[in-house]
Every structure is written in structure tokens, then in C-alpha cells.
Amino acid sequence: MRNRRRIFLATAAVACSLTCAALAGCSAGGATRAGAEETAERFSRAVADRDGSTACGLLVRDARDAVETATRTSCERGVLRLGLTDTGASAGTGTARVYGRAAIIEDGPDTVFLARSGGTWLVRAAGCAPRTDAPFTCALDGS
């Protein structure tokens, strides 16, 4: 009886570990999704308000570098010259999907990609349009 209980407990421990491993792989909870959507919304609002400083503060380093390289000016000025329209996230129509430390808010040609740095979400790419069997093409590309 004691051996059967040991076998049962050992099997249960393994099954529990595997279940936990699977759950650890599941998409992030609502709080993380909300954080990604909030960052996208703040970025979109900053661009709409012509607030380049706030908009650049919400970009990952490679995205800021990409803006400066593409526009040949500071990020604060350059980000307002990329022709980024409303991402859709601020209009409440974008759907945020989170995978680990990356997120996507799809809204047709205004899709936004985000990355989590520490506890903060930052924009990696914006103004992105899907292509068949190829990466998105983006007005702001920090990949």
C-alpha cells in the first residue's frame, strides 16, 4: 500500500510539474495585456498630439535609432514625420495578443509591435501592414 502511494505521489508530482510548465507557457494574463494596450494608446496619443518627446520615450532603443537614421534628425522630430496614423489601440478597436515578453496589436495597416523591458512595455514597431508569407512592413521599424 505504501509503495502504491509513493508511486501515485511521484506520478502526481511529475504530472503537476508538466502542467505548471504548460501553464507557464500560456499567453499572459489580463494585466500584462492591458499594459501593452496602454503603451500603444499613449504612443498613438503622443503622435496625434505632436508630442515627439513622449512618443520617443515609449520606443525601444533600436526603434529610436531607426527613426533618427530614417529621418536624419532627432527622434523627437523624426517620429512625427513618419506619417503614423491612429494605431487603432487608442480607438479601442485593436486586439492585444501577448506572447512572453512580446505583444502585437493588430489593426490592419496600423499594427503595433511591442516589447517588454523590465516592467514596462515599449513600442518596437508601428504603422505596420501585413504581407503574405513575409514580415510586416512598417513605417517605424525597430526590429
Add this chain to the structure above:
Amino acid sequence: MRTFLRQNSLSLFFGAIFLAALVGQSFAGWASFNDTQVSDGLMTIGYGEYVTSSSFAADVAENWQSEYLQFLLYIWATVWFVQRGSPESKESGQVGTESDRDQEVGRFAGPGAPSWARARGSRRAVFSHSLLIVMGTIFVLSWLAQSVAGVVAFNEEQLTSLEAPLTWGQYLFGSDFWNRTLQNWQSEFLAVGSMAVLSVYLRERGSPESKPVGARHDDTGAEG
């Protein structure tokens, strides 16, 4: 205590090196993950966050599922297939599940036999295949864990490259899942097959996995 350690030294040894390897893998993976974070201009993550991440879970689960599949197939295959001269194999005349007398079940069960070996009906049937059942269950669960954690880790990389994420169903039939799965399977099957063949001609004195040093090469099923 000393008796317990001596009588369980095999499982304790492998349990200890398993834990050491798992901890080592976690630190190596954490360092590698943070290297990528730094090169992407992002902040690094803590150890606790890494070991609960989909990336670590997928890496662990993909190895577990292949190991349990290896033993699941090995246990099953050695019932029905033989390898002449291998200590891992039965004699060719013993292929199959064998008689109740040979398997010491029912009225042929000796004193001290497990109670379910002595029982009739479903309890004897379940116990007779309990090893395959448990190994198979762990294999299925770990393969499921690999797929669930793997799709998240894969999509995280997809988004980093500005590519569209996949659903779990799409990932299950995709190249990344099957590349991870099959690269593990091929090595496991090679190892077991090698063991079955090499043990025909080679010896390790004192190991029950080997024939006695002086045993003939065509001597099947002998243990050292």
C-alpha cells in the same frame, strides 16, 4: 539511513545529477536569454522570471517528452522484438507477453508478490501494463507542455521579427514544433538502438546492463 542510501544509490545518483543539470540549464539559459535582451536594448530579467517563462518551459519539456518516449518504445519493443546476442533482449522463443506462469501472476504469484499481480480482471491488466501506462502518460503530458510553451516562445520570436504569430493548431503542424521534436527523437532512438547492438559485442564488468565479460556474443538475455 546508511542502508537506505546504499539500497537506493542508483535512483539517488540519477536524481542528484538530474537536479544539477536542470539547475545548470536554467542558469545557462537565463544568461543566454539576457544576452539577447541586452543586444535588443531591453532590460534583463530576473532568474525567477526566466524559470517561469515559456522559453525555459519549452526547452525542458521538449527533452522530457523524448526521453519518456524513448523508454516507452523500448519497453514496448522489447516485448515483441528481439536482438540476438543482446542482454537487452529476450530469447526469440519468448516473444510476446508470455504465460501467466512465466510472469508469476494469478495462481502462479509467489509469496510477497504485489497484490494486483495476484488479483483478477482489470486490476491485474492495469498492473501488468502499469509501466507503459505511466511512461506513456508522462510522454503525452510533456509533449503537450512542449507544444503549449513552445507556441508562446515561438510567437515571441515571431513578433521580434515583425512576423505574424501562429495559433496553437498552426504551430502543432509547423516546422518549428516538428524540428524540435524530431531532433530529440532521432538522438533517443539512436542511443537505444546503439545500446541494443553494442551490448552484443562489448562488455562492462559488473553492470546488469552488460553480459558477463566471458559470455558468448550470441548469448541472448544474459546479465552481468
